[in-house]
Amino acid sequence: MPKVGRREEILNIACKLFSQKGYHGTTIRDISDACGILSGSLYAHINTKEDLLFEITDRGAQAFLESLRPIVESEATAEEKLKRALKAHIQVIEQNLEAATVFFHEWKALTNGRRDTIQEKRDQYEALWGRILSEGAAAGEFADLDEKFARLLILSVGNWLYQWYRPGGDLSAEEISERFADMMLKGFRVKKGEGKP
Amino acid sequence: MPKVGRREEILNIACKLFSQKGYHGTTIRDISDACGILSGSLYAHINTKEDLLFEITDRGAQAFLESLRPIVESEATAEEKLKRALKAHIQVIEQNLEAATVFFHEWKALTNGRRDTIQEKRDQYEALWGRILSEGAAAGEFADLDEKFARLLILSVGNWLYQWYRPGGDLSAEEISERFADMMLKGFRVKKGEGKP
DNA sequence: CCTACCGATCGGTAGG
DNA sequence: CCTACCGATCGGTAGG
Numbered sequence: 001m002p003k004v005g006r007r008e009e010i011l012n013i014a015c016k017l018f019s020q021k022g023y024h025g026t027t028i029r030d031i032s033d034a035c036g037i038l039s040g041s042l043y044a045h046i047n048t049k050e051d052l053l054f055e056i057t058d059r060g061a062q063a064f065l066e067s068l069r070p071i072v073e074s075e076a077t078a079e080e081k082l083k084r085a086l087k088a089h090i091q092v093i094e095q096n097l098e099a100a101t102v103f104f105h106e107w108k109a110l111t112n113g114r115r116d117t118i119q120e121k122r123d124q125y126e127a128l129w130g131r132i133l134s135e136g137a138a139a140g141e142f143a144d145l146d147e148k149f150a151r152l153l154i155l156s157v158g159n160w161l162y163q164w165y166r167p168g169g170d171l172s173a174e175e176i177s178e179r180f181a182d183m184m185l186k187g188f189r190v191k192k193g194e195g196k197p
Numbered sequence: 198m199p200k201v202g203r204r205e206e207i208l209n210i211a212c213k214l215f216s217q218k219g220y221h222g223t224t225i226r227d228i229s230d231a232c233g234i235l236s237g238s239l240y241a242h243i244n245t246k247e248d249l250l251f252e253i254t255d256r257g258a259q260a261f262l263e264s265l266r267p268i269v270e271s272e273a274t275a276e277e278k279l280k281r282a283l284k285a286h287i288q289v290i291e292q293n294l295e296a297a298t299v300f301f302h303e304w305k306a307l308t309n310g311r312r313d314t315i316q317e318k319r320d321q322y323e324a325l326w327g328r329i330l331s332e333g334a335a336a337g338e339f340a341d342l343d344e345k346f347a348r349l350l351i352l353s354v355g356n357w358l359y360q361w362y363r364p365g366g367d368l369s370a371e372e373i374s375e376r377f378a379d380m381m382l383k384g385f386r387v388k389k390g391e392g393k394p
Numbered sequence: 395c396c397t398a399c400c401g402a403t404c405g406g407t408a409g410g
Numbered sequence: 411c412c413t414a415c416c417g418a419t420c421g422g423t424a425g426g
Contacts, residue, residue, distance in 0.1 A: 024221035025306060028421055041395045049421065079386070105302075109222060142385045149376045150385060156357035157350060164349065179346045187384030188339045188347060189276070225405055238411045246405065
């Protein structure tokens with residue numbers, strides 16, 4: 001008889017295995033073994049292996065979208081929004097690194113409409129970032145901004161984070177987002193009259 | 198009888214398929230079918246499927262290392278090196294997008310010592326980037342640089358490039374590297390006395 | 395959730 | 411490079 005909460009447990013276990021070995025590198029038996037049940041029994045809870053991947057990535061997409069949208073729609077300067085958005089992004093990764101890894105790394109293993117669904121949500125997410133930049137440019141906060149490349153720069157940072165960020169390090173999400181935001185806002189270069197004495 | 202150049206052809210085909218469907222998502226029969234031979238015949242040219250993955254990723258690693266090393270060791274300002282390095286990085290991706298995709302996305306599917314070999318080369322590559330930044334900081338070219346995060350910023354851009362860059366677009370490797378480098382050097386923010394009139 | 399199983403496919407091999 | 415094949419494993423199902 002199915003255990004209550006078993007489905008969530010299966011999702012968590014699948015999430016962990018997919019993040020470690022990839023979707024195609026993980027078998028139904030890897031998952032059922034880790035659950036302590038037989039492979040056939042898994043199908044009392046799911047219909048297909050791909051269901052697991054879709055549910056993990058879709059929840060990931062939702063988490064990112066729902067954390068960014070209120071920030072974009074809030075009243076604040078573009079700089080402030082950029083910092084908050086980066087912090088929120090890191091926090092979503094922090095809260096579930098494994099799901100974030102699957103979301104970023106394995107979503108293309110989805111087929112047909114499900115892949116399209118995730119693609120759409122990714123596009124929406126990128127568009128929200130774009131709004132922060134275009135509003136900042138329109139408000140004169142950003143110096144003749146190349147919006148396309150600024151967006152690519154930020155998304156690169158965000159999309160690569162899961163590869164190196166590990167919770168429990170010496171820097172919090174707040175500190176990391178501050179440093180990246182500062183660097184992108186100010187640039188590396190020494191300004192005139194600001195160099196070494 | 199084995200055809201001359203067949204091995205290279207197999208590598209190219211495997212590279213393409215791995216980049217599209219992933220290493221574990223690609224079967225030996227996918228590869229042999231695309232070659233127009235039977236699956237067993239593939240083993241006249243290779244020993245294992247993983248050999249293909251290793252050879253593709255190792256060549257990728259070499260290409261990146263060999264293009265960056267002379268730039269780091271040259272005589273130039275850190276700014277100049279940063280721009281040249283970014284351009285070289287994009288050019289390596291440009292020359293073989295599929296191999297770059299496999300290198301960045303599939304290398305973790307390698308096992309044991311082969312994975313370690315690639316990991317080491319990745320570390321070397323990242324260290325070379327680090328040298329550009331630390332030399333720029335030491336020379337006073339960069340404003341109180343947070344070296345670790347500057348390196349992460351640049352590597353994020355570089356490591357994410359294969360996801361969106363497509364050869365034949367309206368911008369050359371030169372132009373793309375210029376824009377990213379400019380943005381990282383100058384920052385987004387409008388400087389005092391530089392805003393809108 | 396188990397028992398018992400299925401057809402298909404997997405990476406790979408022996409012998410020519 | 412083909413013929414012919416192998417044992418193992420794959421995702422998944424029927425019936426309880």
